[in-house]
């Protein structure tokens with residue numbers, strides 16, 4: 001049996017994980033956001049384990065880093081990774097390789113897919129046409145990656161200075177900084193108190209108070225709340241007022257709702 005652990009806020013990584021799993025066969029998909037945060041993660045019962053995540057600040061989201069720290073040392077027969085990004089994967093693979101090494105696990109091979117960037121405070125949304133091209137290329141890359149995993153291919157990471165030496169420290173600092181950024185979220189009067197933001201927040205950082213979402217300082221900064229809000233009522237500073245929201249077209253809001261209650 002194969003297993004893929006994934007984290008996704010706007011569906012790019014989830015869509016990639018689904019496509020990958022369908023091609024690989026006999027694969028269970030587990031959402032990292034839905035796992036018990038206190039428990040250990042034992043990989044030993046799966047023949048292959050994929051760790052799928054979006055790149056944040058050239059590195060790994062905090063929730064994925066914490067997940068890796070809970071992996072049982074030395075478990076995992078064949079562990080590989082796939083990241084999705086807006087075109088700049090930075091040091092993500094080096095950081096993952098180092099974190100897995102601390103768990104006595106070798107990263108067999110890593111893949112990356114360029115997808116539409118969901119970081120709307122910094123990137124202009126891509127056109128429909130460009131999106132189609134990115135998805136088509138991602139599908140072709142998945143075919144190649146699945147073939148490599150089926151053959152249990154290993155490929156040492158090509159270390160490229162300065163990303164391999166300095167990149168990880170910078171990226172990890174930047175990601176740690178993101179948790180305080182939730183003080184810049186605010187809500188317009190379009191909010192109809194549906195509470196979807198509270199249900200999809202991977203860190204249960206959003207609490208509805210008097211019908212309005214409030215953020216509580218332990219944010220992944222995944223932007224899921226802002227991107228999925230059906231009324232586009234959630235804003236980040238003023239910059240998001242002018243941008244269209246994004247989520248992967250094959251993924252629905254229900255797919256992002258947490259299955260466990262914290």
Ligand SMILES: Cc1cc2nc3c(=O)[nH]c(=O)nc-3n(C[C@H](O)[C@H](O)[C@H](O)COP(=O)(O)O)c2cc1C
Nearest residue numbers: 008009010011012013054057058086087088117118
């Ligand atoms: C906080 C944050 C930081 C990001 N940093 C990067 C980055 O450094 N490089 C990049 O190419 N894309 C970056 N992105 C874009 C995402 O990696 C990309 O859109 C990814 O496919 C989203 O996956 P998801 O839809 O599964 O959440 C960032 C997105 C967020 C929310």
